[in-house]
Amino acid sequence: MKKYHIFVCLFSLWIFTSVHSQPTSKKIDVLIVDGFSNHDWEQTTYVVKTILEKSELFNVSVSTSPAEPEDKNWKHWKPKFKKFDVIIINCNNINNKEIKWPKKIEKHLEHYVTTGGGLYILHSANNAFPHWKGYNLMIGLGWRQPNQGIALQVTNDEKIKEIPLGEGKATYHGPRKDVIIYKLNNHPINRDLPKKWKTPDMELYKYARGPAKNLTVLSYARDDITNINWPVEWVVSYGNGRVYNSSMGHLWKGQTYPISYRCIGFQTILIRATEWLASESVTYKIPENFPTEFNISLANEQISKK
Structure with missing residues (x-):
């Protein structure tokens, strides 16, 4: 009996130790880089940070760059990309091409992604830095002129059609509208999403252009004026790293959340794409109130930067 009690005690101690010594799941470290944009970048950063942290999957930090080309603080701005699992770019210099990151920081971001980092190009961040070859390769497609890259369309039988360099228009969008998103390629980010779902007040980018190398289109939407299908989300392989790019996520000056x-569709994609960029896997489940082809679904809570 004594031997039996000793065995039970030792076995119980082993179970207790094994269970309680399991490492807790580490949150994903995310860095949002902002500082200048023709959009409300301050509120955008605040809302994105809040949505991500509410999921309890992420720790989110922010690095805000100087906003003027001649600012002396550029020499002190040194974001530590390698400390983070995912970088979210929330800036663009479309209204002032003279605002550029220092060359050293550009090279650091390229190195970060090519050695396995994850990069999220948030909405108008694909308007940024047309001068930067590495950035163009990382984002795949962006807000560019006809001579700055090819454009992609999605045919009605869901094939990718290339529009050659110099043909067609520069990138543009019409009025913001409620848009049906069509899933094109299966991917961990959109796994279990409906084939079609509706998102409100979106800008559909037409003739987004760039090198489009190592690029996979995840979804598209139809321009109801021309009946042409344009990519909405795409991912790019860049070295050993991953990039997610989407025109969803518009927040203009004067708007509040x-x-x-x-x-709910955008928030779900934001969380799942960020998780995938960090680890190539997705655990965040599709919520029951995810939008359908016919019904938009909105979060009820209020998020606003005072």
Whole structure:
């Protein structure tokens, strides 16, 4: 009996030790880089940070760069990309091409991604830095002129059609509208999503252009004026790293937590794409109130930067 009790005690101690010594799951470290944009970048950063942290999957930090080309603080701005699992770019210099990151920081971001980092190009961040060859390769497609890259369309039988360099228009969008998103390629980010779902007040980019190398289109939407299908989300392989790029996520100056950000579909994609960029896997489940082809679904809570 004594031997039996000793065995039970030792076995119980082993179970207790094994269970309680399991490492807790580490949150994903995310860095949002902002500082200048023709959009409301401050509120965008605040809302994105809040949505991600609410999922309890992420720790989110922010690095805000100087906003003027001649600012002396550029020499002190040194974001530590390698400390983070995912970088979210929330800036663009479309209104002032003279605002550029220092060359050293550009090279650091390229190295970060090519050695396995994850990069999220948030909405108008694909308007940024047309001068930067590495950035163009990382984002795949962006807001560019006809001579700055090819464009992609999705045919009605869901094939990718290339529009050659110099042909067609520069990138543009029409008025913001409620748009049906069509899933094109199966991917961990959109796994279990419906084939079609509706998102509100979105800008559909037409003739997004770039090198489009190592690029996979995840979804598209139809321009109801021309009936042409344009990519909405795509991923790019860059070295050993991953890039996610999407025109969803518009937040203009004067808006407060607009319906485009309250969209459950957008928030779900934001979380799942960021998780995938960090680890190539996705654990965040599709919520029961995810939008359908006919019904938009909005978050009820209020998020606003005072």
